[in-house]
Amino acid sequence: MGRKKKNKLHKKKRGGTYNKKKLKNAILSTLYENPGKTVNYRQISGSLSIKDPETRKLINVALQELADDGYVDQISRGKFKPKARTGxxxxxxxxxxxxxxxxxxxxxxxxxxxxxxxxxxxxxxxxxxxxxxxxxxxxxxxxxxxxxxxRAKTIFVGTVQTTKNFAFLIPSGKVGFDIFIPKEKLNGAKDGQKAIAEIKDWPQNARSPFGEIIEVLGDTGDNDAEMHAILAEFELPHKFPQNVDKAAEKIPLEIPKEEIKKRRDMRKTTTFTIDPADAKDFDDALSLKKLDNGNWEVGVHIADVTHYVRPNTIIENEAQDRATSVYLVDRVVPMLPERLSNGVCSLRPNEDKLCFSAVFEITKDAKVKKQWFGKTVIHSDRRFTYEEAQEIIETGEGDFSEEMLKLNELAIKLRDERFDTGSIAFERVEMKFEIDEKGKPISVSFKESKESNHLIEEFMLLANKKVAEFIGKVPEKKTPKTFVYRIHDKPDPDKLSSFNTFIKRFGHGIQLSTPRAISTSLNKLLTEVKGKSEQNVVETLAIRTMAKAAYSTRNIGHYGLSFDYYTHFTSPIRRYPDMMVHRLLEKYLDGARSVNEQKYEGLCKHSSDMEAKAANAERASIKYKQVEFMQDHIGKTYPGTISGVTDWGIYVELENKIEGMIPIAQMDDDFYIFDEKNYALVGRHSRKSFQLGEKINVRVWRTNLERKQLDFRLAEQDKE
CATH class of the missing domain: 2.40.50.140 (Nucleic acid-binding proteins)
Structure with missing residues (x-):
């Protein structure tokens, strides 16, 4: 009898907890030790001593992604082989x-x-x-x-500097070079103006790439030019092509009677929207009805964008490219033309509107008894701002107070249950600027989430979760149809462990044994630090240990929310993934077969990338306004908290949440060394240290709007 040859991998003593990033790393190092071998996820699990089913499932996702990125070849379904290493x-x-x-x-x-x-x-x-x-x-x-x-990009935004015979574009952001512009390629740009340049060539021995100006944005310091420059820096558009606006103008506001007949008519059910005071694009509405059995029917009604925006049209292609609306300090750059975002699709009060709805039968304990997904027509009775809704919640008086209070009561129960099952309670304070007609910031304030915000949040989370479960949760051994999920990986174990070491100095600690223990103890920690001097530093560091949420067809669950299945269904006016989710849900409700995973994975990746660019642009616009605001405060002294420590300086956050930096070169009373492990700068001779979370007084030293930089000096060290 012949001996059976086993394709075994070297056993590695690993085990422990993995997030996706760490797992990919471990898989590659295992494969590189076994070059030429074809393996499946079971062999990898054995080699890495992984026994828990959740991480074993994650191995498949990690292998798919390694194949996407060209590190391994997929030989056949579920079988992978490492690519030859080149050194x-x-x-x-x-x-x-x-x-x-x-x-x-x-x-x-x-x-x-x-x-x-x-x-x-x-x-x-x-x-x-x-x-x-x-x-x-x-x-x-x-x-x-x-x-x-x-190449990630060839188009850069910056400031033009001209000489007699040629010019340079000095790019904004983290760019280590200037772009050489021949005189004849300036296209009308003048010295000191903001402009966009495209790199055409970068000869091997040249210090700078060669380019040409493709758009002049305006004068430096002009608010519109600066905001357009920020959008351009992150390759985001600032206006719609004319043909897209024209196509949108042709879409009628009136709803044909035959369309209403095809839908569930919910116009008689009490329905309202709750949004920020300055919002015009109302994506979502809530309805409430008491049922004869004592339960409640809650409708989460979402604008039916995909009814109006059809595949392979110019509006669709533009929305797909943009993938998201962008929210800068003083403006919204919408994903869809205004005719749609603020008009046709917006769920404005006292108008019939087409929706895609998730309707739930909910008990008084906020348990979902039944659910229904489908196309509806609604009629919003009232538009509330968050402030108006909050007043009703606090006083019990006002329009639709009975419905508002009931929805709030159910939302509180949903929220409590979510935190009981491991959802993490990160509450970040949002900065808001009051801006004059020229765009200059006059004052800074903060937006904090209250019950009215939580009310909307809980029902949106419920709809997103239930839609994802409806498609993704299938009987064992059955493959779910391709769908778009919002995924959030577990935190990096190494970052968590150094975070834990650091917070011990404040008398805090978290449990690291299991993902559930981490989230429970993290919530406890976030509650403990509320109102304490270390609150900001602990919250900031805790967020830094977290992975970034993203879109993917490969579901790994959402760690931060502690949901096994989660998607984005509730904001199709401002997010392209929600439009994909609407289309797929409609297809699958009609019994269609699964769509091509690769095509949708590509769209998910593009949407995640665009979301990151939009977030960076938003941050850059806030930073710009912070620096502009502080220009009037040069020379003044303020108390602050050390919010970051690097080997080039100390970041300090003032009480108004504005952050600046003390360059290490200005700390001339000693030679300071960066102690990475303890998040500190330590003086070589005096042993004086500046540590993350410490309180210090700083003087506003200088501002550089061009670089969005605010520099401080230590108040007691400032000799000028």
């Missing part, structure tokens, strides 16, 4: 303010440092191949870019 590593460039870069790669356990001279013309976000040097003891991994595989 080179592939990764993404992350530029740092001082000119060097990190390369982030699944092949490396930590980022590799690339000095500016070894970047070889690589830029922020580029996909590159690097040669990693032999590692010196206790030193960072270092490397050199050997090839640029994919």
């Amino acid at each position: 080179k590593v592939t990764g993404i460039i992350e530029m740092q303010p001082q000119g060097f870069a990190y390369v982030i790669s699944d092949e490396l356990e930590q980022p590799a440092v690339i000095s500016s001279r070894n970047l070889n013309h690589a830029m922020e976000g580029d996909k590159v191949r690097i040669h990693v040097y032999a590692r010196r003891k206790k030193h960072d991994l270092e490397g050199e870019v050997t090839e640029i595989l994919e």
Whole structure:
């Protein structure tokens, strides 16, 4: 009898908890030790001593993503083989303010440092191949870019500087070069103006790339020019092409009678919207009706955008490219033309509107007894601002007070249950500027979430969760149909462990044994620090340990919410993934077959990328207004809290939440060394230390609007 040959991997003593990123890393190092072997997820589980079913399921997702990124080949369904190693590593460039870069790669356990001279013309976000040097003891991994595989961008925004015969564009943001512009390629741009340039060539020996001006935005300091420049910096549009606006204008506001006949008519049910005071795009409405059996019928009604925006039209293509609305300090750049976002689709009061609805029968204990998803027609009775709804909740008086109070009572129960099952209670305070007619910030205030915000949030979460479960939760051994999920990976175990070490100095600690223990103890910690001096630093660091949420067809659950299935269904006016979800849900309710996963995974990745760009643009606009606001406060002293420590300086947040930096070069009373482990700068001679979370007094030293930089000096050290 012949001996059966087993395809075994070397057993590694790993085990422990993994998030997706760590798991990809571990899988690659296992595969590289077994070159040429074809493996499946079971063999990987055995090799890494992974026994829990959740992480074993995650292995499949990690393998798919490694195949997408070109690290492994999929030989057949569920079977993978590592690509031959070349001694080179592939990764993404992350530029740092001082000119060097990190390369982030699944092949490396930590980022590799690339000095500016070894970047070889690589830029922020580029996909590159690097040669990693032999590692010196206790030193960072270092490397050199050997090839640029994919350019992240060739279009840059900045300020024009002209000389007699040529000009340069000085780019905004983290860019380590200026762009040389020949005189004849200026296209009317004048010295000091904001403009957009495209790189046309970067000769091997040239210090700067060569480019041409493709759009002049306006004068530096002009509010519109600056906001358009921020959008352009993150490759976001600031206006719609004319043909898209024209196509939108043709869409009628009136609803044909035959369309109403095809839908569930809910116009007689009490319905209202609750939104910010300045909102015009009302995505969602809530309805409430008491049922004969004592339960409540709650309708979550979402604008039926995909009824109006059809596949393969110019409005659809524009929405897909944009993927999200962008919210800057003083404006919204919508995903859909205004005719749709603020008109046809917006659930305005006293108008019949088409919706895609999730209707739930809910008990008085907020348990869902029945659910229904489908197309409806609604008629909103009232538009509330959050402030108006809050007043009704607090006083018990006002329009539809009975319905408002009942919905709030159910929302509180849903919220309590969510936190009981491991949802994490991150509450971030939102900064709001009061701005004059020229766009200049006059004052700063903060928006805090109250019960009226929580009321809307809970019913939106419920609809998103139930839609995702309806498609994704299938009997065992059955494959769910392709769908768009909102996923959130577990925190990085290493970051959590150093966070835990750091908070011990404040007398706090979290449990790290299981994902559930982490979330429960994290909630306890967030409650404990409320109102204490360390609150901000603990909350900020806790958020930094978290992964970023993203869109994917490969469901791994949502860790922060503690939901096994979650999607985005409730905001199709401002998010493209919600439009995809509406289309897929409609298809599957009609019994259609599963769609092509690869196509939708590509759209998910694009949507995640655009969401990140929009968030960065929003942050940049806030930073710009902060620096502009502080220009009138130069020389003044303020108390602050150290909010970040790096080897180039200390970041300090003032009581108005505005953050600036004390450059290390200005701390000239000693030679300060960065103690990464303890988040501190320590004086070599005096041993004086500046640590994250510490209170200090600072003087506003200088502002640089061009770079969105605010610099402080230590109040007691400022000799000027």
